[in-house]
Amino acid sequence: MITFLALSLTIIVTGGNSLALSENACILPRAGMPTNMSMLIGENGKVYPQNEDNGDIILPLGSIITVSCAPATNLLQNYNVNEIEVECRGEAGLMVIPSLVPTSFDQLGCSNRIKEDVVEIETCYKGSSNVSIQFDSATERLPLITVCHNRTAGNTLYSHHTLYGGSGKVPETSNKRPSFKKDNFYGKVSPDTSYSQSNQIDIVTSLVGSAPLANQYIDPSQSFYFARGHLSPDGDFIYVAEQNATYYFINVIPQWQSINNGNWKAMEMAVRDLASQRGSSLEIYTGGYSTLALKDKDDKPVEIYLARDPITNELMIPVPKLTWKIVHDPKQKTATVIVMVNNPHELSITSKDIICKDVCDQIKWVTWDRGNVRKGYTYCCTLSTFNKQVPYAPKISGVKLLV
Ligand SMILES: *[C@@H]1O[C@H](CO)[C@@H](O)[C@H](O)[C@H]1NC(C)=O
Ligand SMILES: *[C@@H]1O[C@H](CO)[C@@H](O)[C@H](O)[C@H]1NC(C)=O
Ligand SMILES: *[C@@H]1O[C@H](CO)[C@@H](O)[C@H](O)[C@H]1NC(C)=O
Numbered sequence: 001m002i003t004f005l006a007l008s009l010t011i012i013v014t015g016g017n018s019l020a021l022s023e024n025a026c027i028l029p030r031a032g033m034p035t036n037m038s039m040l041i042g043e044n045g046k047v048y049p050q051n052e053d054n055g056d057i058i059l060p061l062g063s064i065i066t067v068s069c070a071p072a073t074n075l076l077q078n079y080n081v082n083e084i085e086v087e088c089r090g091e092a093g094l095m096v097i098p099s100l101v102p103t104s105f106d107q108l109g110c111s112n113r114i115k116e117d118v119v120e121i122e123t124c125y126k127g128s129s130n131v132s133i134q135f136d137s138a139t140e141r142l143p144l145i146t147v148c149h150n151r152t153a154g155n156t157l158y159s160h161h162t163l164y165g166g167s168g169k170v171p172e173t174s175n176k177r178p179s180f181k182k183d184n185f186y187g188k189v190s191p192d193t194s195y196s197q198s199n200q201i202d203i204v205t206s207l208v209g210s211a212p213l214a215n216q217y218i219d220p221s222q223s224f225y226f227a228r229g230h231l232s233p234d235g236d237f238i239y240v241a242e243q244n245a246t247y248y249f250i251n252v253i254p255q256w257q258s259i260n261n262g263n264w265k266a267m268e269m270a271v272r273d274l275a276s277q278r279g280s281s282l283e284i285y286t287g288g289y290s291t292l293a294l295k296d297k298d299d300k301p302v303e304i305y306l307a308r309d310p311i312t313n314e315l316m317i318p319v320p321k322l323t324w325k326i327v328h329d330p331k332q333k334t335a336t337v338i339v340m341v342n343n344p345h346e347l348s349i350t351s352k353d354i355i356c357k358d359v360c361d362q363i364k365w366v367t368w369d370r371g372n373v374r375k376g377y378t379y380c381c382t383l384s385t386f387n388k389q390v391p392y393a394p395k396i397s398g399v400k401l402l403v
């Protein structure tokens with residue numbers, strides 16, 4: 001189904017010259033979205049819904065998009081090929097090129113749900129590699145999330161994704177979430193087992209040397225246990241296929257549930273609101289810093305991990321001491337880092353928890369209960385002060401604080 005948008009004739013007068021613009025466009029209505037939505041790729045990458053109120057995609061007259069399915073073996077339902085090119089011919093609607101056969105949005109589905117690949121691409125920091133979770137068709141490569149991951153430690157230093165403004169209010173929804181995938185990471189360790197509450201009690205008992213103490217730390221009745229804390233959150237993505245592709249263990253870190261479901265969640269929602277208010281895309285980097293230490297039975301701090309490599313006996317899957325998110329608006333050249341202390345048991349926050357000067361007072365969109373340790377004690381930093389402490393975090397020069 002295609003509807004036509006005939007915008008009124010606009011006369012723009014500039015310096016004595018009058019320029020008449022007659023605009024037409026093709027609207028791809030959310031209601032006409034095909035089953036097994038394909039990837040629509042324009043000149044600047046993936047085409048997302050532009051109408052924030054109803055999720056419609058608007059293609060200008062004359063624009064050509066590539067419609068493709070991932071992986072390359074996934075063919076378009078109605079065309080029996082992996083990808084086609086389609087042009088918006090204004091009132092004549094969408095046409096497949098070069099044959100110029102008319103088509104419509106609901107005919108552009110894939111014969112299977114599109115599915116991501118996980119590809120290791122390059123070194124991102126000492127001993128760690130950038131791993132891309134991406135959608136690949138025969139000719140297109142659409143990265144969704146990049147994580148900088150340390151295989152030896154089973155630890156992701158940070159993730160990166162783009163949060164599209166203007167379309168966040170109308171995500172596609174699904175009532176089923178996939179289970180987390182290990183892919184070919186973590187060696188012989190099962191991250192699934194490592195994150196289980198019974199394993200958390202066992203390993204914390206062995207690290208702090210006391211079962212009663214471990215049961216005080218890991219107390220699910222108070223939401224004190226380690227959740228699979230998404231780095232790039234499913235809620236930042238529009239399509240269910242993208243949301244599903246966030247369910248990898250390399251895209252999570254152990255985060256206390258009271259924080260994950262507390263201030264961290266409030267912060268993620270505030271960032272989405274920000275993208276939607278500005279109508280512009282934000283570049284988002286999310287990671288952990290240092291390792292959480294809890295007091296053992298002799299009152300000495302010990303670092304907490306969720307797993308042990310059965311071959312080397314080395315501890316793996318460290319619990320981060322701090323978690324952070326860099327929010328970068330490339331258009332306005334601004335960025336802010338939000339830092340959260342990942343320890344609901346910290347009775348009072350000390351200077352050791354604060355790695356860069358708190359500037360939250362200047363930031364209007366930080367409205368959650370940020371002094372609440374149980375829900376996640378929060379502070380804010382400029383990117384340059386944060387970069388001095390966290391050497392692997394991305395550096396972006398010439399940015400002012402995003403307030
Ligand atoms: C959508 O994909 C599923 C599997 O991924 C497939 O079983 C189903 O037939 C597809 N639907 C259509 C209309 O092609
Ligand atoms: C790794 O990925 C991040 C996020 O996309 C990027 O900023 C960084 O430049 C990459 N590292 C290298 C060495 O290319
Ligand atoms: C990767 O993990 C190993 C083992 O825990 C550690 O020695 C190394 O410093 C880590 N590298 C980074 C960049 O964190």
Ligand SMILES: *[C@@H]1O[C@H](CO)[C@@H](O)[C@H](O)[C@H]1NC(C)=O
Nearest residue numbers: 113176177178179240241244
């Ligand atoms: C997303 O994952 C759920 C749960 O596994 C599955 O039911 C659904 O079909 C998936 N959808 C897509 C588009 O990948």
